[in-house]
Amino acid sequence: MKRIRIGCGAGYSGDRLEPAVELAEQGEIDYLVFECLAERTIALAQRARMIDPEAGYDPLLAERMRAVLATCSRKGIRIVTNMGAANPLAAAARVREIADSLGLVGLKVAAVTGDDVLATVRAGDYRDDTGQPIARFGERLLSANAYIGAQALADALAQGADVVITGRAADPALVLAPLIHEFGWAMDDWHRLGQGTLVGHLLECAGQITGGYFADPGYKDVAGLARLGFPIGEVAEDGTVIITKVRGSGGQVTAATCKEQLLYEIHDPRAYLTPDVVADFSGVRITELGLDRVLVEGATGHPRPPTLKVSIGYVDSYVGEGQMSYAGPGALARARLALAIVEERLRITGVQTSEIRYDIIGVNAMHRDALAAASECEPYEVRIRVAGRTDSLGEAQRIANEVESLYTCGPAGGGGAFKSARDIVAVASVLLPRALVHPAAHIEETGHAAA
């Protein structure tokens, strides 16, 4: 029975580099996927592209490609990634340059475009998820990218692409596309698409299914996290998958690691909305077959939604932040005094904020006061943090400065001040009819001259 082995070499933009090399060299994989695009990343990338038309793709693209491209080319491993971010065409050109420099002749690199719908959204009368018209963003609107599905990526593979680079595709589509291509699944075979989406969902965060983000000493012990192996999905024609990793790599694949990742970022398990299918994970079964081999099956699906989700990036506000530490006897009392001083200073100097937080790191910065009250021990050291939202950068800087000036004007023994003031690019979402989005694959082959 035909099985396709897909490795996931990155679960976010800044992820470790070597696990992908290990997958390419020792994973006996057919495909290597890199998932590097978070909700806001594309808005920031779009802004980078406005400044430099050749920029706007993932900053680690070149480094990741240099690390795996020669091995993948030699072994016939095809690469699928969303590292194109706001500029898949420039990213594909960069990959061809790298391939040329490595002497890789005849490598077909595809850029999948069509997710950028900024012009369409600007021209229309749309409302975001809060029900308000997006016209209110005006010039502050930076980007609008539709979550596109697997079809255009599968088309690129059908046309022989060795590397497929897209922007805002839905994360599971990076894995679903190779499955559609290899097994010839129909785009309305909802159960297979549902199971394939499950495979993509399990793999897309890379090390989060092989023991990363899982260890809790004494309860959930995981060996070898410093050399964590990234996952391989061994997928059968019916979409059932065995999750595994390279033998001897760090981490572990168990029923428990698979269950945590199955529910990661899921709301109603019966209705996981993607551009390709509404997947149903409610009947999923998970069975340990052996060491680091776990069978996951039983996902189904329903017809895909009529609209595509569009992520809108906009300049929302400015945030000023300052931090300062206190330690030793009386640390907590001095931290509380410091916060009270900053609060009074912001009031008497008339700093305008629409929202502000006063935290004591080590006490209540994570879960606020009610949960913190249950803990009776006083920490040896604490750190205060003040973060406020403003309408201008200058106002944000005043918040940061009020924390820093605790050095000379605040309680005794404050140390290690930190301050920052920055603009905030936030995201909202809009639903767009499918007919207004036109994903397409553009393939070019590396030159023979470099050989």
Add this chain to the structure above:
Amino acid sequence: MLLRELAHARAGDKGNISNISVIAYDPKDYPLLERCLTAERVKAHLGEIAGGEVRRYALPGIGALNFVLQNALSGGVTRSLALDAHGKTLGSALLGLDLTHYIDNDFKET
């Protein structure tokens, strides 16, 4: 007994919505979790963090519950002023829920 003794958890974020999965270490403990760990109790434990609606989805096939918390992330990761803007530490907050009282009372009634 803390929830931590019976289950592990992971929190995820999408926009301003957090989800926390709670997974029984031993599937035999799942019925107890389903009985004791209601959406109301989770909301009460998390206090002001879970200001909005809390919904629970049951996955008996894998011995897990999934809690979905509306408006729990101060506007979402891109906008939040919180140090942990993703709410990634919320799973650990939930594992600190003390089940002792609930187990005693719920099982006395039957």
